[in-house]
Amino acid sequence: MIDSSKSIVERHISEDKLQENIRELERVAKKVNRLHFIRLLYKDYSVKEACDILGLPSRTGYNWLEKWNKEGINGLNHKKGAGRPSFLTEEQIKELDKFISNTESLSTQDVHKYIKDNFNVDYSLKQVRKIINKLNYS
Numbered sequence: 001m002i003d004s005s006k007s008i009v010e011r012h013i014s015e016d017k018l019q020e021n022i023r024e025l026e027r028v029a030k031k032v033n034r035l036h037f038i039r040l041l042y043k044d045y046s047v048k049e050a051c052d053i054l055g056l057p058s059r060t061g062y063n064w065l066e067k068w069n070k071e072g073i074n075g076l077n078h079k080k081g082a083g084r085p086s087f088l089t090e091e092q093i094k095e096l097d098k099f100i101s102n103t104e105s106l107s108t109q110d111v112h113k114y115i116k117d118n119f120n121v122d123y124s125l126k127q128v129r130k131i132i133n134k135l136n137y138s
Contacts (some may be wrong), residue, residue, distance in 0.1 A: 013131070016041060023082055028080045030078060031076055031077065031078070033054065034064050034076040035073075035076065036054060036063060036075070037051075037064055038064070038065075038068055039048050039058070040053060040054070041065065047061045047062055047065060048061070064076065086122045087119075087123070088115070088119055088131075092118075092119050093131075093135075095118070096111070096114070096115065096119075096131070096135070097135050099114055100135060100137055107127055108125050108128050108132065109125070110129045111128050111131075111132060111133055115128065115131075
């Protein structure tokens with residue numbers, strides 16, 4: 001008997017492909033937001049006014065404006081690797097990958113403890129899950 005409270009969904013693509021599509025569209029949505037900001041500047045709003053309308057910190061608006069003025073529309077693209085650098089080196093990431101691949105039935109807490117004990121880095125469990133996913137483990 002089928003549980004009528006659950007919907008049956010056709011899986012036209014894999015869950016990984018679905019997630020990849022979501023990430024790509026989120027990048028597009030971020031660029032659209034940046035373009036809305038520039039459009040408001042075209043309409044003679046100040047950076048502060050445009051930021052207030054879009055709910056952005058002023059510093060973000062000034063950063064976007066600077067990128068726009070230097071590179072035009074391409075300056076608003078998502079830059080791979082932007083943001084804070086990892087606390088773990090590439091070598092430590094490789095060591096962590098080897099540990100995960102050689103150990104069965106690890107929990108996020110196990111990986112968290114390994115990182116803390118071996119690399120003296122105390123990530124949140126949420127960040128540990130992101131690292132695990134980045135290494136293609138679930």
